[in-house]
Amino acid sequence: xxxxRADVARAAGVSPALVSYVLNGGPRPVSAAARERILQAxxxxxxxxNKIAQSLxxxxxxxxxxxxxxxxxxxxxxxxxxxxxxSFANDYMLMIGTTDNDLTRELSYLxxxxxxxxDGLLLISATAHPDVxxxxxxxxxxxxxxxxxxxxxxxxxxIDNRQGAFAAVQHLLGHGRKSPVCISGPPDIEAIxxxxxxxxxxxxxxxxxxxxxxxxxxxxxxGYAAMRAILAADVQPDSxxxxxxxxxxxxxxxxxxxxxxxxRDISVVAFDGTEAGLFTQPRLTSVDQAVRSIARTAIDTLLxxxxxxxxxxxxxxxxxxxxxxESCGCQTQRQ
Amino acid sequence: xxxxRADVARAAGVSPALVSYVLNGGPRPVSAAARERILQAxxxxxxxxNKIAQSLxxxxxxxxxxxxxxxxxxxxxxxxxxxxxxSFANDYMLMIGTTDNDLTRELSYLxxxxxxxxDGLLLISATAHPDVxxxxxxxxxxxxxxxxxxxxxxxxxxIDNRQGAFAAVQHLLGHGRKSPVCISGPPDIEAIxxxxxxxxxxxxxxxxxxxxxxxxxxxxxxGYAAMRAILAADVQPDSxxxxxxxxxxxxxxxxxxxxxxxxRDISVVAFDGTEAGLFTQPRLTSVDQAVRSIARTAIDTLLxxxxxxxxxxxxxxxxxxxxxxESCGCQTQRQ
DNA sequence: ACCGGCAATCAACACGAGTTGAGGAGTTCA
DNA sequence: TGAACTCCTCAACTCGTGTTGATTGCCGGT
Numbered sequence: 001x002x003x004x005r006a007d008v009a010r011a012a013g014v015s016p017a018l019v020s021y022v023l024n025g026g027p028r029p030v031s032a033a034a035r036e037r038i039l040q041a042x043x044x045x046x047x048x049x050n051k052i053a054q055s056l057x058x059x060x061x062x063x064x065x066x067x068x069x070x071x072x073x074x075x076x077x078x079x080x081x082x083x084x085x086x087s088f089a090n091d092y093m094l095m096i097g098t099t100d101n102d103l104t105r106e107l108s109y110l111x112x113x114x115x116x117x118x119d120g121l122l123l124i125s126a127t128a129h130p131d132v133x134x135x136x137x138x139x140x141x142x143x144x145x146x147x148x149x150x151x152x153x154x155x156x157x158x159i160d161n162r163q164g165a166f167a168a169v170q171h172l173l174g175h176g177r178k179s180p181v182c183i184s185g186p187p188d189i190e191a192i193x194x195x196x197x198x199x200x201x202x203x204x205x206x207x208x209x210x211x212x213x214x215x216x217x218x219x220x221x222x223g224y225a226a227m228r229a230i231l232a233a234d235v236q237p238d239s240x241x242x243x244x245x246x247x248x249x250x251x252x253x254x255x256x257x258x259x260x261x262x263x264r265d266i267s268v269v270a271f272d273g274t275e276a277g278l279f280t281q282p283r284l285t286s287v288d289q290a291v292r293s294i295a296r297t298a299i300d301t302l303l304x305x306x307x308x309x310x311x312x313x314x315x316x317x318x319x320x321x322x323x324x325x326e327s328c329g330c331q332t333q334r335q
Numbered sequence: 336x337x338x339x340r341a342d343v344a345r346a347a348g349v350s351p352a353l354v355s356y357v358l359n360g361g362p363r364p365v366s367a368a369a370r371e372r373i374l375q376a377x378x379x380x381x382x383x384x385n386k387i388a389q390s391l392x393x394x395x396x397x398x399x400x401x402x403x404x405x406x407x408x409x410x411x412x413x414x415x416x417x418x419x420x421x422s423f424a425n426d427y428m429l430m431i432g433t434t435d436n437d438l439t440r441e442l443s444y445l446x447x448x449x450x451x452x453x454d455g456l457l458l459i460s461a462t463a464h465p466d467v468x469x470x471x472x473x474x475x476x477x478x479x480x481x482x483x484x485x486x487x488x489x490x491x492x493x494i495d496n497r498q499g500a501f502a503a504v505q506h507l508l509g510h511g512r513k514s515p516v517c518i519s520g521p522p523d524i525e526a527i528x529x530x531x532x533x534x535x536x537x538x539x540x541x542x543x544x545x546x547x548x549x550x551x552x553x554x555x556x557x558g559y560a561a562m563r564a565i566l567a568a569d570v571q572p573d574s575x576x577x578x579x580x581x582x583x584x585x586x587x588x589x590x591x592x593x594x595x596x597x598x599r600d601i602s603v604v605a606f607d608g609t610e611a612g613l614f615t616q617p618r619l620t621s622v623d624q625a626v627r628s629i630a631r632t633a634i635d636t637l638l639x640x641x642x643x644x645x646x647x648x649x650x651x652x653x654x655x656x657x658x659x660x661e662s663c664g665c666q667t668q669r670q
Numbered sequence: 671a672c673c674g675g676c677a678a679t680c681a682a683c684a685c686g687a688g689t690t691g692a693g694g695a696g697t698t699c700a
Numbered sequence: 701t702g703a704a705c706t707c708c709t710c711a712a713c714t715c716g717t718g719t720t721g722a723t724t725g726c727c728g729g730t
Contacts, residue, residue, distance in 0.1 A: 002449075002473065048446070048449070048450055049450070050391075050450070050452070051450040051451045051452070052387060052390045052391045052396070052451070052452050053391055055387045056385075056387045056388055056391050061387070063451075070416060071406070071412045071413070071415050071416035071419070072409075072412060072413060072416055072610065074407075074409065074412070074611075077406045077407060077409070077412040078406070078407060080406050081405060081406035081407055081433065084406070084431070084432075084433060088432075088440070088443075088444075093430060093447060093451065094430075094431075095428060095429075095430055096419070096429075096431060097419075097423075098416065098419060105423070108423075109423075111383070112428055114337075114383070115383055115384070115385070115386040116386045116387070116398075116428065117385070117386070117387050220610065220611075220613070220614045224614070249611075249614045249615075250614055252614075252616065253614045253615075253616065253618075256616050275407065275555065276409075276555075276584075276611065278555070279555045279559070279584045279585055279587075279588045280584075280588075280615065280616070281587065281588065281591050281615070281616050283588075
């Protein structure tokens, strides 16, 4: 249906090779007359090179893939948007696969990506299953996000989760809170462990002893259920640190339903700094991940490795900042 | 780097054709002995057919594309997740392009999708620019969402936006509210116009006259800015209908900052029924779009048209339901 | 007149798969 | 014994592109 290079060549009365030369700035000069006729034929036939054929011939698909947990967590949604913007700006097509923490689904997507010959791979908070690395040993450039295995062969882009969490909990304690509990996530995610550690650091640094974190899924429902469990337990916390914004949303909902006011009775600090947290009531105090910086850094290093296949892995560590709302007890401007 | 069909054939001591026969159940029988050796070679070499080559030969890429406004609106994020789940279940790769209401970007993505020979296209709330249809006249199956041009050549999946909005506003009036204002969106989106109409219908049906809607972007910032403008104007509304959940989030934030309690001073009803609205304070009363049904219907019809290229377009209309929270003034269970 | 060199062009191959027409080996039937 | 037929196998073509070795025509130099 669509016109091919041969059609253009026929219409212009030249060989197919010349058409390639003109469109790609081939290695040989082309006479002005031929160039003219070819460009006109391209215009008339609305010819566009078939990317599939180009990929087969050149083994470059100009597409990258990203594996992430889900779209429902606004943090990942924001990350997806930022990464897509960067890909688009660099003229790369982005394919997104969500895993929902299902190893089978994750491997299935990875195989699909390899079969489709993506030029690069972005792995976000994926599980560190050995099969994953065995698949990607095929030599395709990979950048890991939120996960930094020591001495990784892959490039990594992480934020300082431990320091970020530390600063957040320290801020809570600065408000005079004595017993912050922690709602945490799946312990197989490196970033989560680091945030738990930051929370624990802050407590011990102030002479408190850290209780066990309440681990649940990174979701509104998870935060909601965990907070209900906490409130049903005998200890009554005066403050809360969650390792994600969504968990805070759920937890605050649970507090309100139990008649506990936020931040009066329980003050809350979270982690992610999503846009959604700027419009809740009260506004969420949260560690800002600066997703746009993460996305830009990740895409830049990935595309860099695609250009120069054998560069040694780079490890970026970004520094998050605490974004203040009212959920921690601060009185921010009410205009 | 990766093994090819020729490698397998060589390892098994047969011709490449036989390998295809065994793996695809070719049109010719294969002896048990040969089949055995081939399968073993496939196993040993970890052979996986190159999808690029398959696509070039067969002109089927087993991938579909979706064009949507953005990832930041949780409604679209939920829709993306639902569509991706359906695609995955049907073994199709999904490519997502976001437009952010930028016609240039939209056309750019459409061209990219065509160049990559996607098998089908899902257009969500895209602008109805003539260039769009001219591109898609190439014969590739298309399903439109939230947009139903009368007598469209494309299949459509829409919800009854007008009826849904009507029911929502009627519910507001049932609470004794007299002057509901409307925060609306870009008027070039069919669905938005319909929701405005439903709002207007409900007002006139109750003997009220409908003022002009306040049009802004479908975002938290849009709702926030619009509500501030409304509160700054001379008329003081007692209730609000927004054409999207995100706008309600922003608007409620603006109300709270202005000292107006929701739902006491201003009761709110929105449209989308996102999960996020279940965890706000107060919970959002909203018209539930049932994204999973939409996604399933859309993918089913799209894949159907991919299988039978020349089926006539189908038009699905789903019926939304009002999901009650407390933002409208209802006292729902506080458990 | 002859040859070298340059500019311009083209035929042909490769990428990796699916598919088909042809043909070899073996079996059945006359 | 030869013909017809079945069962299996393979070489060869196709998809649409990028690239290269070869070829043509022309010009200038000796």
